Amino acid sequence: MTELRARRVVGIRGSDGRVHVPPVEYDPVTAAPLTEFVEVGTEGTVVTWTWMATPLEGQPFDRPFGWAMVLLDGADTPMLHAVDVVESAELSTGMRVRIRWAATPGGGIHDIECFEPVTGRAPSAASGAVVDAVSGITTPVRLDVVHSVSPEESRYLRGLAEGRLLAQRCPRCLKVYIPPRGACPVDGVPTVEEVELPDTGTVTTFCIVNVPFLGQRIPPPYVAAYVLLDGADIAFLHLVLGCPADEVRMGMRVRAVWKQRSEWGTTLENIDHFTPSGEPDAAFDTYAGHL
Amino acid sequence: MTADIAVVGFAQAPNVRRTAGTTNGVEMLVPVFAELFAATGLSKSDVDFWCSGSSDYLAARAFSFIAAVDAIGAVPPIMESHVEMDGAWALYEAWVKLRTGEADTALVYGFGKSSAGNLRRTLALQLDPYTVAPLWPDSVTVAALQARLGIDAGRWSERAMAEVVGGDVDTLLTHPYIADPLRRHDCAPITDGASAIILATGDRAREINDRPAWITGFEHRIDSGSLGARDLTGSPSTVAAARAAGVDGVELAELHAPFTHQAILLRDALGLTKAVVNPSGGALAGNPMFAAGLSRIGEAARRVFDGSHGRVLAHATSGPALQQNLVCVMEGR
Numbered sequence: 001m002t003e004l005r006a007r008r009v010v011g012i013r014g015s016d017g018r019v020h021v022p023p024v025e026y027d028p029v030t031a032a033p034l035t036e037f038v039e040v041g042t043e044g045t046v047v048t049w050t051w052m053a054t055p056l057e058g059q060p061f062d063r064p065f066g067w068a069m070v071l072l073d074g075a076d077t078p079m080l081h082a083v084d085v086v087e088s089a090e091l092s093t094g095m096r097v098r099i100r101w102a103a104t105p106g107g108g109i110h111d112i113e114c115f116e117p118v119t120g121r122a123p124s125a126a127s128g129a130v131v132d133a134v135s136g137i138t139t140p141v142r143l144d145v146v147h148s149v150s151p152e153e154s155r156y157l158r159g160l161a162e163g164r165l166l167a168q169r170c171p172r173c174l175k176v177y178i179p180p181r182g183a184c185p186v187d188g189v190p191t192v193e194e195v196e197l198p199d200t201g202t203v204t205t206f207c208i209v210n211v212p213f214l215g216q217r218i219p220p221p222y223v224a225a226y227v228l229l230d231g232a233d234i235a236f237l238h239l240v241l242g243c244p245a246d247e248v249r250m251g252m253r254v255r256a257v258w259k260q261r262s263e264w265g266t267t268l269e270n271i272d273h274f275t276p277s278g279e280p281d282a283a284f285d286t287y288a289g290h291l
Numbered sequence: 292m293t294a295d296i297a298v299v300g301f302a303q304a305p306n307v308r309r310t311a312g313t314t315n316g317v318e319m320l321v322p323v324f325a326e327l328f329a330a331t332g333l334s335k336s337d338v339d340f341w342c343s344g345s346s347d348y349l350a351a352r353a354f355s356f357i358a359a360v361d362a363i364g365a366v367p368p369i370m371e372s373h374v375e376m377d378g379a380w381a382l383y384e385a386w387v388k389l390r391t392g393e394a395d396t397a398l399v400y401g402f403g404k405s406s407a408g409n410l411r412r413t414l415a416l417q418l419d420p421y422t423v424a425p426l427w428p429d430s431v432t433v434a435a436l437q438a439r440l441g442i443d444a445g446r447w448s449e450r451a452m453a454e455v456v457g458g459d460v461d462t463l464l465t466h467p468y469i470a471d472p473l474r475r476h477d478c479a480p481i482t483d484g485a486s487a488i489i490l491a492t493g494d495r496a497r498e499i500n501d502r503p504a505w506i507t508g509f510e511h512r513i514d515s516g517s518l519g520a521r522d523l524t525g526s527p528s529t530v531a532a533a534r535a536a537g538v539d540g541v542e543l544a545e546l547h548a549p550f551t552h553q554a555i556l557l558r559d560a561l562g563l564t565k566a567v568v569n570p571s572g573g574a575l576a577g578n579p580m581f582a583a584g585l586s587r588i589g590e591a592a593r594r595v596f597d598g599s600h601g602r603v604l605a606h607a608t609s610g611p612a613l614q615q616n617l618v619c620v621m622e623g624r
Contacts, residue, residue: 188364
């Protein structure tokens with residue numbers, strides 16, 4: 001990477017004498033650690049290619065371009081990179097290409113902007129400048145994924161949009177789950193029978209958050225607690241506010257504080273937090289099985 | 292060391308372009324397990340060891356395989372493991388477990404909701420993270436580079452690739468390229484799916500299945516992670532795995548080849564001159580990530596269960612351009 005930033009390409013000599021480009025840390029066959037760097041050329045030969053008609057996010061160009069494995073002069077293994085040509089007819093196995101260096105080197109594979117066909121124009125020369133070693137690179141990775149909810153979760157989320165807490169009962173163990181599930185974790189079958197639950201419950205366990213973190217919405221200390229809704233067999237995590245953090249305790253009775261109806265969506269965030277209801281604490285054995 | 296281990300059951304979810312379920316596979320797995328138990332007469336309490344193959348990259352959630360355990364109903368607690376690989380490698384782990392004598396039965400499953408993200412981009416992340424992945428070469432691009440190397444070397448042709456698919460080859464060859472020299476028919480479809488296999492030892496296997504598919508060889512090998520350092524027109528890891536497993540005399544082979552040229556490459560690497568290849572259609576007919584390799588083993592085993600074949604081979608692959616390969620040879624007795 002350091003050499004790329006200086007517009008030079010180095011490979012590394014393997015156990016069998018082959019020069020690997022890009023350099024590998026260990027020999028691909030013998031796994032021996034490799035140390036002998038070898039400078040190679042900035043021109044080379046295309047050994048295979050394909051055409052990217054509709055580039056994907058993150059690729060070297062957002063216009064059609066070629067991909068090729070290029071055997072640089074002096075190297076024994078080809079490297080993969082983009083070739084900047086207008087149409088696939090300009091690409092062929094055996095064609096000569098050379099590196100087009102990025103205008104602003106950053107110390108990474110992107111210092112090679114791409115390859116381009118060798119023409120009469122003089123290639124950009126190595127900078128020759130002495131530079132500090134590149135000790136790390138940053139590669140942003142972004143994947144877009146569409147998450148689907150299961151049919152059971154979908155019922156639950158639509159219920160929340162109406163201010164209702166819809167659980168479902170497992171047909172085998174008869175436990176009531178909120179959210180309902182595609183498979184009861186005890187019996188491995190989907191929950192079926194719908195059960196509407198009240199918005200009151202019991203704190204089974206809790207922790208006091210004292211540590212600030214990125215994206216935190218409430219100044220610490222505050223309480224994140226497992227709330228077991230009345231009639232449910234599984235607790236869920238929510239906030240307990242409305243009293244000093246050190247007064248929250250196991251068995252404390254709580255009720256939901258809903259956001260303004262205009263702010264409701266298909267989310268448990270419709271409940272802003274839980275707050276002490278003032279009832280006497282629940283007896284330990286009423287929630288002991290849910291810890 | 293237990294020597295006699297057999298595949299005694301196989302079931303798979305429909306191979307579809309897109310499921311409505313979650314990425315943790317539960318909705319696909321629940322009916323697959325039910326089908327498997329119905330066919331074998333077993334219940335979850337009869338299973339000594341569970342092992343799965345899936346990927347958090349594909350599911351886009353951390354520890355997605357833990358959520359999938361819900362489909363088992365793991366109460367009371369079960370002995371369970373997971374590989375971040377195709378279920379075929381989970382089956383290998385289970386086979387080792389049975390060989391040690393720690394278990395007599397195992398249920399192995401793989402699942403993947405490939406449609407949740409952009410599969411071509413997700414698979415770019417298995418490339419070298421310093422010098423290759425930052426350019427985001429997608430999975431079809433890498434396969435196309437391999438396909439052209441083979442064409443230029445005279446190992447296969449666009450016509451031979453189309454013949455892997457069959458049908459009207461002349462018409463297929465008039466279709467446009469997706470990634471020159473690959474056309475749509477050369478590439479496996481993006482597929483959501485799941486599959487599961489039950490393994491059992493000795494007499495237990497004979498109780499469960501009238502004609503178990505006894506595993507006679509089970510090996511996997513890997514090639515370098517450096518694409519340029521490999522001869523992509525061959526597959527040394529497949530050759531080595533096949534040599535170790537012993538593939539002489541196989542009558543049928545199920546190959547996990549997500550691209551047509553890879554089917555040709557594997558056929559040659561395995562020396563399959565007489566065997567029937569991919570009667571199920573192979574990965575080109577349905578390629579659920581992390582299940583398609585396991586399904587090859589199940590599809591091959593089924594041909595032993597039904598008595599139609601005596602000695603069969605299944606192959607699974609992982610990584611870019613057939614980097615890692617597994618061979619499982621089974622026979623009826």
